[in-house]
Amino acid sequence: MKSEQAKRPFLYVSFFYLLIFAVWQMLFSAGLIPDYLFPSPVQVGKRLWELGSDDYLLPSVKATLVRMAMGFSIAAAIGLGIGLLMGTSPIMNSCLKSLFLGLQTLPTAAWVPISLLLFGLSEQGIYFVIIMSSTPAVAIATSAGILHIPPLYLRAARTLGTRWYAMPVRVILPAALPAIMTGLKLGWTFGWHGAVSAELIKSTVGLGFLLNMGREMNDASQVIGIMLVTILFGLLLDRFLFGVIERRIRIRWGLEKKE
Amino acid sequence: MNASVSKSTGRSAAPRAVKLRLANVSKTFQNGTQTVEALAPLELEVKEGEYVVFFGPSGCGKSTLLNLIAGFEAPSAGEITLEGRPITRPGRDRLMMFQEHALFPWLSVIKNVMYGLKNEPQFRFRPRKQREAARSWLKMVHLEEFESALIHELSGGMKQRVALARALAPDPKVLLIDEPFPALDALVRGKLYGDLQDILTRTGKTIISVTHDSREAACLGDRVVVFTPRPGRIKKEIHVDLARPRDINDPKVAEYAGRIMAELEGQPDEKRAG
Numbered sequence: 097m098k099s100e101q102a103k104r105p106f107l108y109v110s111f112f113y114l115l116i117f118a119v120w121q122m123l124f125s126a127g128l129i130p131d132y133l134f135p136s137p138v139q140v141g142k143r144l145w146e147l148g149s150d151d152y153l154l155p156s157v158k159a160t161l162v163r164m165a166m167g168f169s170i171a172a173a174i175g176l177g178i179g180l181l182m183g184t185s186p187i188m189n190s191c192l193k194s195l196f197l198g199l200q201t202l203p204t205a206a207w208v209p210i211s212l213l214l215f216g217l218s219e220q221g222i223y224f225v226i227i228m229s230s231t232p233a234v235a236i237a238t239s240a241g242i243l244h245i246p247p248l249y250l251r252a253a254r255t256l257g258t259r260w261y262a263m264p265v266r267v268i269l270p271a272a273l274p275a276i277m278t279g280l281k282l283g284w285t286f287g288w289h290g291a292v293s294a295e296l297i298k299s300t301v302g303l304g305f306l307l308n309m310g311r312e313m314n315d316a317s318q319v320i321g322i323m324l325v326t327i328l329f330g331l332l333l334d335r336f337l338f339g340v341i342e343r344r345i346r347i348r349w350g351l352e353k354k355e
Numbered sequence: 356m357n358a359s360v361s362k363s364t365g366r367s368a369a370p371r372a373v374k375l376r377l378a379n380v381s382k383t384f385q386n387g388t389q390t391v392e393a394l395a396p397l398e399l400e401v402k403e404g405e406y407v408v409f410f411g412p413s414g415c416g417k418s419t420l421l422n423l424i425a426g427f428e429a430p431s432a433g434e435i436t437l438e439g440r441p442i443t444r445p446g447r448d449r450l451m452m453f454q455e456h457a458l459f460p461w462l463s464v465i466k467n468v469m470y471g472l473k474n475e476p477q478f479r480f481r482p483r484k485q486r487e488a489a490r491s492w493l494k495m496v497h498l499e500e501f502e503s504a505l506i507h508e509l510s511g512g513m514k515q516r517v518a519l520a521r522a523l524a525p526d527p528k529v530l531l532i533d534e535p536f537p538a539l540d541a542l543v544r545g546k547l548y549g550d551l552q553d554i555l556t557r558t559g560k561t562i563i564s565v566t567h568d569s570r571e572a573a574c575l576g577d578r579v580v581v582f583t584p585r586p587g588r589i590k591k592e593i594h595v596d597l598a599r600p601r602d603i604n605d606p607k608v609a610e611y612a613g614r615i616m617a618e619l620e621g622q623p624d625e626k627r628a629g
């Protein structure tokens with residue numbers, strides 16, 4: 097059954113999205129809801145086109161992506177470091193595990209008020225939200241990945257003369273890499289949520305800013321349009337950057353088969 | 356038995372230095388309130404270039420003994436010395452080959468073989484030299500064409516041969532092998548025994564291996580140490596004086612295997628009672 101569908105996924109998926117847009121257009125044409133609240137796909141597309149040609153859209157996409165790239169890199173480095181500590185020290189793990197699990201359950205938007213208090217309306221505040229949103233996921237996945245390393249690998253490394261200080265780079269992180277990659281992917285998603293939430297309030301450029309601007313102007317077309325753009329970029333990065341890297345790692349580690 | 360007659364055909368022509376000495380070594384595990392005496396105090400000497408096989412019933416402490424020699428665990432009493440120096444921690448002078456292959460999936464075949472060389476003084480920071488050495492070891496186990504393959508692309512027997520090459524590459528003083536062959540079919544095992552003996556005669560390695568298979572013991576060992584059930588003691592040592600390479604299907608090997616097996620089965624309770 098699965099192989100049947102896997103043969104022409106592109107066709108099915110295109111058809112699925114066409115269907116969604118068709119239903120959307122039909123609902124709009126039925127005129128149940130006034131069009132300033134419920135715009136048609138065409139209106140949304142037109143608004144996005146205007147935003148693009150007025151030089152609003154691209155700088156904002158770029159701004160959000162650049163913030164994410166920087167904030168997420170910092171979060172990944174911190175998360176990896178803390179995860180490594182947790183994974184290798186049982187004491188650290190029992191202390192930090194509940195803390196980070198707790199932080200991970202906190203909705204990312206909940207970091208915005210405290211970042212406003214700490215950093216005001218500055219850029220740093222957005223980075224703060226991104227970092228706080230994605231670090232826990234990376235740390236938890238890293239520590240879990242390390243704790244699940246087959247002890248055999250560690251023993252093999254020790255019998256081959258690997259000293260304790262060389263273990264993280266030569267064995268522990270490589271052995272946990274599939275789990276770490278899953279954590280990075282999740283951390284990116286949380287960071288992306290955090291970035292857009294923070295931009296709603298704190299920014300003069302960015303996808304969150306355009307969303308909020310649309311709300312202030314009562315422009316449902318802009319709000320929906322920017323939501324679609326945000327989804328699109330989130331999906332592209334998840335599938336075609338993190339997804340591809342994750343898959344390649346899993347194939348190399350023998351956890352997944354090449355199709 | 357013509358054991359003493361064919362002495363010169365074995366590898367024990369000249370008197371050899373003692374490589375590894377176990378003096379009064381015992382091991383007791385403490386699990387909460389429960390104590391398990393795995394190994395009763397035992398004495399053992401392994402000579403330079405000797406192949407010693409540990410043979411005994413399941414749970415008699417063979418793996419435990421190998422772990423003690425490898426330095427993964429410390430003996431409860433007694434001392435283990437390698438070339439006169441006490442063993443305190445794992446190290447590549449006593450490389451262990453595990454029952455499962457334990458190859459690193461994130462490294463290619465040749466990178467796995469190179470792994471242990473990275474810590475060797477004469478190879479450190481010399482990737483070209485490491486690669487050349489690893490290649491020659493892969494050639495010795497007939498896997499030179501698979502150097503860039505990934506681990507999960509290999510068959511079980513190939514994995515064990517890579518693991519053997521990886522264990523031999525850093526030139527350990529003693530190679531410890533914990534039952535690495537049971538998961539393989541007879542044909543592959545026959546080939547592995549051939550490879551192993553070939554390497555043995557070429558490199559003169561000191562090897563200790565553990566097995567459940569009396570034929571494997573007779574085929575590979577210069578000396579087979581038969582253990583009693585737990586707590587493990589040395590029940591009998593049998594010297595196998597047959598020329599190498601030995602064929603697993605050789606009737607003389609089978610004859611020795613029969614003696615080894617008889618030793619294991621004969622009056623299993625006599626030592627424990629005494």
Ligand SMILES: Nc1ncnc2c1ncn2[C@@H]1O[C@H](COP(=O)(O)OP(=O)(O)OP(=O)(O)O)[C@@H](O)[C@H]1O
Pocket residue numbers: 384385386391392393411412413414415416417418419420585
């Ligand atoms: N870490 C441990 N804690 C408690 N008991 C242990 C531990 N390791 C081994 N034992 C016990 O010590 C005894 C010897 O175990 P060991 O694994 O050395 O046996 P073995 O001779 O290798 O058996 P097999 O041939 O089945 O591999 C067993 O009864 C086992 O239950």
Ligand SMILES: [Mg+2]
Pocket residue numbers: 417418419
């Ligand atoms: Mg065992």
